[in-house]
Amino acid sequence: MKKTKISVENLNLFYGKNQALHDIIIQIPENQVTAFIGPSGCGKSTFLRSINRMNDLIDNVKIDGKVIIDDIDIYDKNIDVVQLRKRIGMVFQKSNPFPKSIYENVAYGPRVNGINEKKILDEIVEESLKKAAIWDESKDRLKNSALSLSGGQQQRLCIARSLAVNPDILLMDEPASALDPISTSKIEELIHELKENYTIVIVTHNMQQAARVSDTTAFFYLGKLIEFDKTRKIFTNPTLKQTEDYITGRFG
Amino acid sequence: MGEHLLKQFDDEMNKLRFRLVRVGTLLQQQIELAISSLLDNNYERANLVIELEKKIDQLDIKIDKQCARIIALHQPVAQDLRLILAGFQINIYMEMMSDLATNITKRVLEMPDIQSIVAQTNINKMAKRLEEMISDILDGFVNMNVELAIKAVKASEDIDSIFDDNFKLINSIMIDDHSLIKFCANLQDINRNFQIIAKQGKSIAQELVFLFEAKVVKHFNIEDLNEIEKQEL
Known part of the structure; x- marks a missing residue:
């Protein structure tokens, strides 16, 4: 059994009076890929954003419960949120590179963290682009605008940018939903390679993708965690009928 | 299971279930005809097989x-x-069972006077047990009834033991009367074909347990099966 990286205890989240997450309890294993699945509006993205406190940025959000990462409750009042987010990279559905060069996109995070020596930055940029499987395609045009890359390349650049600040958790919110099948395969292959060094949590609407890339799967419905188990169990013989109905396409 | 969001998928799955049941009922009919052609010396039925x-x-x-x-x-x-x-596998087993039923009938057609020797064996008992087993498999599939599937798996053990008895009986008939060697050799073949049909039926019943319970019971013994039955109750 893998060590737990993220332990969530009785997490409730309210948008004003509306409760979006109900008593979530989950242990996300280290160096594994965990997929969150469920119909639109089920709370999976809200929950993902609770793991790096991105919901703090939204007005009127109230959260109770604990999210413990490596024995530290990230909702503790003494937590430095900026430091926390350095440890937790995030990749969104739509790639969002800065309108700067490929190099600057990746070097941005380390620079903010105070690394200014060119040699070190060069190393970080190369290493991050290699880890994100985009080095070969970008090494000869590092000074070109990141916006000149294709959609799939931009998404891998965003992953490289996340890796450059050396996080240990990567949160991905539908990272391949806007990409063609070949770019999607590259992202999925990358996720598979990255899990050796990172704990990855991915929200996806594509059930085949969840089945292909993840080790564990959590099914959410109406803000509740319905079932959490090994992916091979969820997709072959789920315990609950509600999960079976969803994964076999019997309700939406 | 409830309705799928995609009607086309439901239609495909229902058609598959229907075709499997259709083959099952044709096979049931074929095996019954093969048995009655053997026991009653009926050529017309043999051709239908x-x-x-x-x-x-x-x-x-x-x-x-x-x-x-x-x-x-x-x-x-x-x-x-x-x-x-399971459908892939069940289809393969049913097709093989159909071939074996046809083999039995071909033997009957080759040996028109085989009935008198059949009457001295337990072939009749074996055939009756096999018919019950096939019926349980079909009812089990249609009603998604795991108990009937397990009953069919167990029936194969009974048929095995009747096969052994028949094997010895047919051998002793041959030893007693050498002029019957040719008939008895054919009968041994029929006896063996019934036993293999039952083994294929057992494999289908095991696939049904997998289908209903997501449990692979291919190499389970009777005690393990009893345990599954208990969990069901």
Whole structure:
């Protein structure tokens, strides 16, 4: 059994009076890929954003419960949120590179963290682009605008940018939903390679993708965690009928 | 299971279930005819057995193609996937059982006077047990009843033991009267064919347990099966 990286205890989240997450309890294993699945509006993205406190940025959000990462409750009042987010990279559905060069996109995070020596930055940029499987395609045009890359390349650049600040958790919110099948395969292959060094949590609407890339799967419905188990169990013989109905396409 | 969001998928799955049941009922009819042609010396029925084999062969190919099509177009999971996987296997076993029923009939046609020797054996008892087993398998599939599937798996053990008795009986008939060697050799073949049909039936029943319970019981003994039955109750 893998060590737990993220332990969530009785997490409730309210948008004003509306409760979006109900008593979530989950242990996300280290160096594994965990997929969150469920119909639109089920709370999976809200929950993902609770793991790096991105919901703090939204007005009127109230959260109770604990999210413990490596024995530290990230909702503790003494937590430095900026430091926390350095440890937790995030990749969104739509790639969002800065309108700067490929190099600057990746070097941005380390620079903010105070690394200014060119040699070190060069190393970080190369290493991050290699880890994100985009080095070969970008090494000869590092000074070109990141916006000149294709959609799939931009998404891998965003992953490289996340890796450059050396996080240990990567949160991905539908990272391949806007990409063609070949770019999607590259992202999925990358996720598979990255899990050796990172704990990855991915929200996806594509059930085949969840089945292909993840080790564990959590099914959410109406803000509740319905079932959490090994992916091979969820997709072959789920315990609950509600999960079976969803994964076999019997309700939406 | 409830309705699928995609009607086309439900239609495909229902058609697959229907075709599997259709082959099952044709096979049931074929085995019954093979048995009665043997016991009652009825040539007309023997010819029907051969006709039915052709129909089963045609459906065999359709089921194969349909299973492959559903996987390619719909990527089924969980219980849907189990129906496809089990369907592939059940289809193969049924086609083989159909061939064996035809083999029995061909022996009957070659040996018109075999009935008098059959009467000295337990072939009749074996055939009756086999008919019950096939009926349980079909009812088990249609009603998604795991108990009937397990009952069918256990029936195969009984048939095995009747096969052993028959084997010895037929041997002793041959030893007693050497002029019957040719008949008895054919009868041993029929005895063996019934036993293999039952073994294929057992494999189908095991696939049904997998389909309903997501449990692989291929190499389970009777005690393990009893345990599953207890969990069901």
